[in-house]
Amino acid sequence: DQQVKQNSPSLSVQEGRISILNCDYTNSMFDYFLWYKKYPAEGPTFLISISSIKDKNEDGRFTVFLNKSAKHLSLHIVPSQPGDSAVYFCAASEAWASGSARQLTFGSGTQLTVLP
Amino acid sequence: DGGITQSPKYLFRKEGQNVTLSCEQNLNHDAMYWYRQDPGQGLRLIYYSQIVNDFQKGDIAEGYSVSREKKESFPLTVTSAQKNPTAFYLCASSMGLAGSTDTQYFGPGTRLTVL
Numbered sequence: 001d002q003q004v005k006q007n008s009p010s011l012s013v014q015e016g017r018i019s020i021l022n023c024d025y026t027n028s029m030f031d032y033f034l035w036y037k038k039y040p041a042e043g044p045t046f047l048i049s050i051s052s053i054k055d056k057n058e059d060g061r062f063t064v065f066l067n068k069s070a071k072h073l074s075l076h077i078v079p080s081q082p083g084d085s086a087v088y089f090c091a092a093s094e095a096w097a098s099g100s101a102r103q104l105t106f107g108s109g110t111q112l113t114v115l116p
Numbered sequence: 117d118g119g120i121t122q123s124p125k126y127l128f129r130k131e132g133q134n135v136t137l138s139c140e141q142n143l144n145h146d147a148m149y150w151y152r153q154d155p156g157q158g159l160r161l162i163y164y165s166q167i168v169n170d171f172q173k174g175d176i177a178e179g180y181s182v183s184r185e186k187k188e189s190f191p192l193t194v195t196s197a198q199k200n201p202t203a204f205y206l207c208a209s210s211m212g213l214a215g216s217t218d219t220q221y222f223g224p225g226t227r228l229t230v231l
Contacts, residue, residue: 004158032217043120043206043222044159051217089158093218102210102218103174104149106158 003027004092006107014115019077021110023090026071030092034104035064035075038087047088048075080114087111119143120223122207127228129201137192137226139207146212148190149220152176153204162205165190166212194228201230 005024013019021035031052036044050057050064050073057064063076077084087109093102120141129135141148147166151159161174165184179198184190190209194201204227208220 009156034219036222041125041204041225041227043122043208043224046219046221049217049219091158102220103161103164104159104220106160108156108158 001026002108003030004090004105004107006090006110008110009108010111010113012113012115013080015082016079019075019080019084019112019114021075021077021088021090021112023073023075023107024071025073025092025105027092027094027105028071029094030105032093032102033064033066033073034091034093035062036089036091037084038089038109040087044089077112080112082114082116085112085114120207120209120221122205122223122226125224125226127226129228129230131230132196134193134195135201135228137194137205137207137228139190139192139223140188141190141207141209141223142188143209143221144187145209145221146187147210147218147220148184149208149210150174150180150182150190150192151206151208153206153225159206162192201228203228 034049035047038044066073089109090107091104123138149164150162163182165171181193206225207223210218210220
């Protein structure tokens, strides 16, 4: 039972255009959401995050939107660049009952290809 | 130059052998984690540790063991009991902040292949 779903395994976008990557979740206890970028045979790199008390967070070319009622978040990249080509994972977390460490639940990833 | 290091990057072992993957961080983070990634899938949590000398099982702990004797180090042993050990293993750490905004940062990963 996947609690975090990325339904598009791949996305192709022209350079300079907007890339929109989507993520849906089912667990209403999730209160913190993150996007990571990953190249093959490397560790994921943290991109941007959003707390459930917000509906938008922006950092340069990257904006994350959260729609709690729909249990949906999206990552917008504007403008897209060829160097953005990578696998993008969304992840969600909830506070555990004890302690402060948090488990991240990951989606299966979306391969973004930005065409020059 | 702060970060998380994992060694080696590629590791080959024969079936039935135990193997230990290294993870070191100099970020002064309290919490450390081990994940596994299989092709076409997201990352799945194996073990995590909130403080030294404490660790907890994640979703897929069977066939793995860990130790946390030092804050900086969180080695993972893949035992012969792990049925499908070939995978990409990722170590992560976080400050371990109470509250909602604790971000995990990842090392470069170790690709383990069991022959």
